[in-house]
Amino acid sequence: MPEILVKNLICRYSKDKPKVLEVPELKLESGKLYFVLGKSGIGKSTLIETLGLMEQTFEDTSSLTFNVSKTSIPDLIRLNDDVRISEFRKKNFAFIFQSTNLFSHLTLGENAMMPCWIDDSIEKAGVEQIEQKVTDLIKSLLPNLWLKYEDKCKDLMITNISGGQKQRLAFIRALATPFKILFGDEPTGNLDKKKADDLIEALLEEIKGKEKKLACLVSHDIDLAIQHADEIIGLSESSDNSSQMAYGTITGENVYFRDNKKWKNQSGKTFNEESLKDELFNLLK
């Protein structure tokens, strides 16, 4: 059973506003890395926000099903049960934002440990384990800082590190979180290819480990998606016949999955890396 099942999802930011996204069907499974590609303003972030329960954009709550949830998320949303929705997000979700959203008055280590502070159910051993994980991630993803300061780099203020380092720290914070589903909104936008590759490698290691997890990243980087994604979800533009207002949509032709060394869409069409790149390039135009 898919981890997230989307059916007939229609997203609007308010009832009186036009439709911004329509997803007839989408299945996201554990152990896989999904890349969402599409041109600017097509609704990529809306999709992430909707799936991450950050914004209640959907008209019909039954259009979204989470396998990880023992409770009915649509019911919680309908009831506007903030405590239980928050609890669900805390136990299952992690986020990486392009603007990092790190706390400027906290240190590097404190920012990385923030999810542990939020989840007060994590016991001391768990906290120590996360602390160790943060250290390991700093060593591998922020090697320069580690080499210079070693463990003391955790005491550095956020204001004292570069934009790229902040981006990687946001990645570390998300990976340190005991998540089941990770959403990233252009998490590698400010990084060069090598560093972006390193981050995605670390992410893959996490989601394909003993405990299978799911990651869904919004990106404009076609190469990165083709190199690392298990599935690429392309958002194309559609428009309403009556209002003529454009909105993003996901069709079977625009969902590509890896098939050995080739790629296929849900209609069965096969692509090699080059042809997929062209296809996605056209989608992003």
Added chain:
Amino acid sequence: MGLYSKFGRKEFIEISGRKTSLNIAAIITICTITIFCLGAVINIQSFLEDKMNDDYVKTVPINIPISCSSGGSFADISANIESNLKIVDGKGKFDVQSVYEVCATNLDFKMHDKNQSYGARVACVKSEKDILWNLVAKKKEIFITPHKSNTLFNEDKNGSIVISENFAKKVFASSYDDVIHQNIPVFVNHDPGDGDQFNKIPVSAIVQSLPLQIDAVISNGLYNKLKQDDYLIPEDELSNFEDRYWISDSDYKKLEQSNPEFVSQIVSVSSGDSFVRGITFQYPGSNEYVPKGFGIIHYLSIDDCIDLSDQEISNRSTYKLITTFNNLDSVRLFSKYLEENTQMLGCASDESALIVDLSSIESKESIDVINGLSVITIVALYSFSVLLIISFCLSIMRLHIEKNKPNLGTLKAFGLSNKKVLQLYASVTFSFIGIAFLFGFLFNEILGNYILNGILSLMNLTTKTAGLEFSNMNFLLSFLILVCIPVSLIMMKIRLILKSTPGALVFQRDQQ
């Protein structure tokens, strides 16, 4: 736990103004000044209330003029008033606590080496249970007896006298300061007219003021002894005093006209010494200028040479009735009642109306106005301070939250519920205002009294009996108003901000 202990602490430091701590310094200043002003106003208000609730103040004297006695005796009139008061009181018209009769008489006092005497209204008290004595004893006394205790009723040792500070300053003049330390007695002329008898009475206490325009209080026993002229006993320690006659210039001139015979007698005795500066007296028939053996000072005044008629002597006494009211508000009504019922109460005519001393009521009414103003001041000050604290803290918190909206959205995205965010910021805001309140309170608790008294003394408003105590301030009420209300209102504002979805906060999207 880390959320409150680590993140909350960091948020607190950030909101306090990080390195400069300007915000926390500002809120501490606001709280300290507010608490001081509130404490001062509440203190002054309660001080005024205490003053007005004092039996001393609530005692209203009723003068029964001498002309009233033609319609009946003083005792009859006072009995009439008392019974009428009770009847009316029974109807609930006047809130009278007690009625007490006091007879005050005029006596002349002087100090042994002074040539001028002063008339004083002297009231007699029967015992320590006497209402008048209770009124006196409540006041802070300056005991000047060797044992620093009251000897008023020690009649076996000839008793003593309690005098008011004003009168003491008049009698002792420049020697006043010495009196307090040296136990100097006063001399009272207990037999004006024929012979004059100035007898020595120890001063047991000087009190700041006495009720009913009384200058001095003595015991009934002492008064009787004085009148029977068996009070004075020679005392060895004063044997070096010379008996002298003293006379003032003005009195001497009058005396020359009214009683030239008496003057010539003195002149012959004094061998031409100046009358004005005082002359040594030699008793008639004696060749010696030796003192009599104890320090009687014979004082000569115009009164000594004039035989006062009985009527004049009576006029020197004023008969008084003291009524102690539970509530001073009914005194004006009572005064009007007395005015309308003069004849019924036993006075001969309307002209001789009973006079109720309304000075206490006027003071009370003035204090009521001040009290009213102080209540308005307190309410205004509270409201202003609360508004100031709320607007100041709210703007700090709003700025901080506006600045950190995306981060707040991130916290929510990672699973921090609105309830937890509210609890977190409630604890931060509570600590922020609570610390300022606590600091302000402790500062005022320790230094408030000194500052208040310093300000009062700068304004020449200190009184010896003021006793303003800063701890009087209502801590709990102030805490509720200055801390709990602002925290609650700030929480309501944060709750509104938190209604936004995590996405709206992260991407700073207008929810509408």
